[in-house]
Amino acid sequence: MRSPAAFAPPPSLFLPLTEAVCKGLAAGEPLEDFLSQAGRPQLAALMLLLNLDALMAQNTAVEQLxxxxxxxxxxxxxxxxxxxRFADLLRGRFTAERLAAGLAVIEVAGLSLLEEVDIERQDYLDGEGQWDFGFGLRHRDTLEPLTREIVMPSGDVLRLSDQQSRIFDEFKVCNEESFHLQAYAGVGKTYLLAKFFEVLVPDKTLLMATFPGQVAALQARVRQASPDARINACTFGHMANLLLNRDLTARGWRNTDTHRTGASSLVDDRQVAQWLNFQAVGALQPRDVARVCRSTVHSFSLSSRATIEARHLPSLGHAASQADIALLLEYSRVLWRETVRPSAPHIRLPIRNSHRIKFLALTDEVIPENYTHIIIDESHELTAPMVQILDRSPQAVITLGDEFQQLSGKAPRHGGFIRQRFMTQSIRAGRQMADVLNPMIQLHPSDIKEGFVGRAPYPTRIIGHGVMPIPEKPTTILVANEWGLFAWFKRLTEAGARFQLPPRTLEHLTLFVKGLDLLYREDLRPQHRLIFRYAYWDALASAMGGSHEFKAVHEWLGQGNRLQDFIETAQRFCNDPAAILKLAKVEDVKNQEFDSVLLSRDLMRPPRAGSVHSLASVCSLLYTASSRARHELLLPGNMNDWLQDLGRK
Structure with a gap:
């Protein structure tokens, strides 16, 4: 592969033309309307744009431009x-195609267009009406997002954006009150959170998150600002265990069997069905009933409901009678009771954090009152039971998150008594990212509709492609799930391209391929969550239809490939740490950012008809994936039209 090309630099030459005017002329709007109103600076800027593509081919520096x-x-x-009339000369050289070609390279050239208000000020002209060569530097300073300096108690100087400083000022005055900060991707919320910590009393402040990795990242960020401070931090699962294990009454759930809580605690669905005496339900065999009940209990554990209901049942892949549904619900309630309080010593069902947190939410327990403040990062990961516990606890709770990054659907909301504030100005992405993310925000079923604003000093190039090329410079390829992973795995390896796969991603993909192999060869039901419901290959083929990802799998298996072939291919192509390409699912990179990101077409999956959570999940996948990019974002060329079609439906 060729060496990577440079990304677009921060602009240093600002042309006195608006984006609307340029795009309109490139799309065929009448040139005469522009010529009748344009001044000499606008005519000169348009002439430069008409020649910009050719000048960039000659590597012309921005100073020369x-x-x-x-x-x-x-x-x-x-x-x-x-x-x-200079306009006559311009008219003779103008074509919409030449202008479009110039606009396509304007960011790489180090140029940018101005807003209408800046054009009217004419600060780009000197006292004699000529071009002011100092204007570019002055104007770029006005676009710098971190403009305000605050001296902290430690003596350190804190540089914040306008939005960050307003939030920080309000927090200092009202830090005894709970509030939620809805912060869009790249706005610097974790940085701000660490600064909140410096204003509070560390011994009385508790940092919390959903996953251990998030807690570790949060602690590291706070230690950068306060190296000597005592930091109280834990996951919700850890707090649930502390609170539940101190209740020695019969109403509590004190867990003394640590083996059941370990990650290696796994019980086969056949064993669950045998322990709990599950019988067949309709077309479902006892082991399949156990699998359905396990999924139902998991859904219940993430919900705000006090009892297991039909809404918690997973899709069965077939129509079920009311009697079958009632029996599955009763079996699911049995599974929940036996998880909490086994009726016999030999019943040792796995205990997960979600079970413990749900049980805690069903009590009246609160976070210990020796803490006066609770700070939570990535709060969009909170489950409904976690929110219930927080909302009834006596502390001031400060949550920071972005509900458009909740990949599984709509994020649970706090009680209406909690103040909500917004940070919408990203310091990671350029202004161009707004054209990508705002349609997703508007389509998302959330009632939050504040517009995203890109404030990074450099542009973020948005590049659309009909057929996605294999990138020739360092790029992260993001997909929705294992179907997309395999399609790209096949494409990259067949092209001889080496790439990185995160270890856990490779582990899940291997389990997926194993399940497909067994289903294709032997009609054995797979264990991977995406395909576990299918007992026959024909059923999977019928459900997947003619999708590109399924065709890739079917073709690969039809060529005689097996699981071992996949493992050997992965060892050959995915073990080079110097590989410039990275392949990952969106959920693998939620807290990361990359210079260049490519969105796989499988992210454009139609939501289930009538499902608000499905639509939210689709929008959040695209939003999260897109917002990982700093300098370049490669998109399927028809994505905007596809989103507009979804909106009309």
Whole structure:
């Protein structure tokens, strides 16, 4: 592969033309309307744009481009002083195609367009009406997102954006009250959170998150700002265990069997069915009934409901009678009771954090009152039971998150008594990212509709492709799930491209391929969550229809490939730490950012008809994947039209 090309630099030459005018002319709007109103600076800027593609092919530096702009303005003045019209010369050279070609490279050239208000100020002209070569530096300073300096108690100087500083000021004044900060991707919320910690009393402040990795990242960030501070931090699962294990009454759930809580605690569905005496339900065999009940209890454990209901049942892949549904619900309630209080010593069902947190939510327990403040990062990961516990606890609870990054659907909301504030200005992405993310925000079923604003000093190039190329510079390829992973795995390995797969991602993909192999060869029901419901290959083929991802799998298996072939291919192509490509699921990179990101077409999956959570999940996948990019984002070329179609439906 070729060496990576440079990303677009921060702009240093700002042309006195608006984006709306340029895009309109490139799309075929009448040139005469523009010529009748444009001044000499606008005419010169348009002339430069018409030649920009050719000038960039000659590697013309931005400093030389600015001198050319000044030369054109002076030439225009000479033409007009001699009684001619510079507009006539421009008219003879103008074509919409040449302008479109210039706009396509404007960011790479280090150029940017101005807003209408900046054009009207004419700060780009000096006292004599000529081009002011100092304007670019002055104007770029006004676009710098981190503009306010605050001296902290430690003596450190804190640089914040306007939005960050307003939130910080409000927090200092009202830090005894709970509030939630809805912070879009890249706005610097974790940085701000660490600064909140410096204002509070560390011994009385508890940092919490859903996953251990999030807690570790949060602690590391706070230690950067307060190296000597005592940090109280834990996951919700750890707190649930502390609270439940101190209750020695019969109403509590004190867990003394640590083996059942370990990650290695796994029980086969056949064994569960045998322990609990599950019988067949309709077309489901006892082991399948156990699997359905396990999924139902998991859904119940993440919900705000006090009892297991039909809404918690997973899709069965077939129509079920009311009697079958009632029996599955009763079996699920048995599974929940036996998880909490086994009726016999030999029944040792796995205990997960979600079970413990749900049980805690069903009590009246609160976070210990020796803490005065609770700070939670990535709060969109909170489950409904976690929110219930927080909302009834006596502390001031400060949560920071982005509900558009909740990949499983709509994020649970706090009680209406909690203040909500917004941070919408990203310091990670350029202004171009707004055109990508705002349609997703508007389509998302959330009632939050504040517009995303890109404030990074550099542009983020948005590049659409019909057929996605294999990138030739360092790029992270993001997919929705294992179907997309395998399709790209097959494409990359067949092209001889080496790439990185995160270890856990490879582990899940291997289990997926194993399940497909056994289903295809022997009609054995797979264990992977995406395909466990299918007992026959034909049933899977019928459900997947003619999707590109399924065709890739079917073709690969039809060529005689087996699981061992996949493992050997992965060892050959995915073990090079210097590989410039990275392949991952969106959920694997939620807290990461990359210079260049490619969105796989499988992210554009139609939501289930009538399902609000399905629509939310689709929008959140695309939003989260897109917002990982700093400098370049490669999109399926028809994604905007696809989103508009979803909106109309």
């Amino acid at each position: 600015e001198r050319m702009l000044d030369d054109v303005m002076r030439a225009a003045a000479s033409v007009e002083d001699a009684g001619g």
